[in-house]
Amino acid sequence: MRITSVETFVLSNRQALVKVSTDEGVAGWGEHTLENWVRTSSAAVERMSEHLVGADPLRITGLWQTLTRGGFYRGGPVLSSAVAGLDQALWDIKGRWLGVPVHELLGGPTRDAARIYAHANGPERTGDLQRARAHVTAGIDLLKVAPHGRIEFLEKPEHLDTLLAELAQLRAAVGTGVDLAIDLHGRFSLPLSRRLLPRLDALGIAFVEEPVRPEHSDLIGDLVRCSPIPVATGERLYSRAEFRRVLDAGVAIVQPDVCHAGGITECFRIATQAETYDAQLAPHCPLGPVALAASLQLAFAVPNFYAQEQVLDLHLGTSPAATVLTNPQVLVPIDGRIPRLTGPGLGVEVDEDAVRAAVDAGRLAPGSPAWAHPDGSFAEW
Structure with a gap:
């Protein structure tokens, strides 16, 4: 089994999904949402997909190592969120391939x-x-x-x-x-x-x-x-x-x-x-x-x-x-x-038609507010 494609779907500033498809017809879904930065994490997913297309999706730990460490620079919310969504999708594929839930x-x-x-x-x-x-x-x-x-x-x-x-x-x-x-x-x-x-x-x-x-x-x-x-x-x-x-x-x-x-x-x-x-x-x-x-x-x-x-x-x-x-x-x-x-994999069934219909290609509403103190200085939300 080989990975054939990786697709991202931005639904809002607090919801972004990734679908990993294979040549065996088994697909897995993950959520790589990074609140306020979903388009940025989606771009990271798309870059990481270059390591995935053509690879065996069942080699989760090996792929995780490549995705996490293979770009030399590592860590932080953007890269870790991109890896997270892809990792969920790979576990979803493996569970579905074997007919068991991930746990x-x-x-x-x-x-x-x-x-x-x-x-x-x-x-x-x-x-x-x-x-x-x-x-x-x-x-x-x-x-x-x-x-x-x-x-x-x-x-x-x-x-x-x-x-x-x-x-x-x-x-x-x-x-x-x-x-x-x-x-x-x-x-x-x-x-x-x-x-x-x-x-x-x-x-x-x-x-x-x-x-x-x-x-x-x-x-x-x-x-x-x-x-x-x-x-x-x-x-x-x-x-x-x-x-x-x-x-x-x-x-x-x-x-x-x-x-x-x-x-x-x-x-x-x-x-x-x-x-x-x-x-x-x-x-x-x-x-x-x-x-x-x-x-x-x-x-x-x-x-x-x-x-x-x-x-x-x-x-x-x-x-x-x-x-x-x-x-x-x-x-x-x-x-x-x-x-x-x-259920197999993550245990939920994604409605792909509903996901595609919900994609937001425009300017996204803020995922969280920006606050200030009375003197105009930054305040934590």
Whole structure:
């Protein structure tokens, strides 16, 4: 079997797919979305396809090495995202060729269902109480929110008091039978996070995500030591080498993105690496259904899985992003867990006609906002 073509499809600034076809009629799909930079990652995929056309798609690790290291310059979000989408597609092909889901190729299932979590952010406050209750009513038992609005380097005491009060209201609204996590999104400075984390303990926070920006990963150990709350990070880290730094610092949960951190191949290795530190895996996935399916294949295969992020919210009804699948029902959670995917490859069926019809060849809407402080200086989103 040989690869005959590699095609990319940009649907939005937060959704880009790649299809790898073979001379045996077996094709695989992956998601190489790099939020805000999808056309750039697509260009990288097209460049990398020169290494793939004519190659045996079943030699995944060998091809991964070539794609990752063969251009001399390596790493970073663009190249790692391009590799990630192609890697997902190669695993999809291999699973379909052998008639098994990818997690069977990774050693077989470690669980029968994967816990998911949902976002409950509010438009004008930290936490939307109505949305949070809707998630819980639908069976979700882990919610995540982010602080509302931009954050100064050192906020006034009243700002942190308001944040804590809103989190307390959210806790009261959903009860103690639901886990709450807070994503600081890299908006907080190290000293401000050090002030906040000890005050969160009374709320029973499940974990605090990205309490410092990724370029300050060497400082994250200060926050691990200042509070008993588990620290999570990793959506903007792209390799085992980068994850080693935060694991050495004591983070409890690693969050590689299967669309950014080298695909299934590298994320499986990151999970295994984390296991030696007694850390768990919660893959980052604010993207589409192909990315979610690829993430779930990891969730079903690794023993140290904690929870899966998703934004489709199929427990609340249909999702526009899921219309690229012919079988979105396999991603519908039951009691907050998505049952183990049993279909071949990634376990989802892409509707190619729907994908081609959804391609956006024009100027894309921004994938995230650009914020500024009152003095006009840059503010983290």
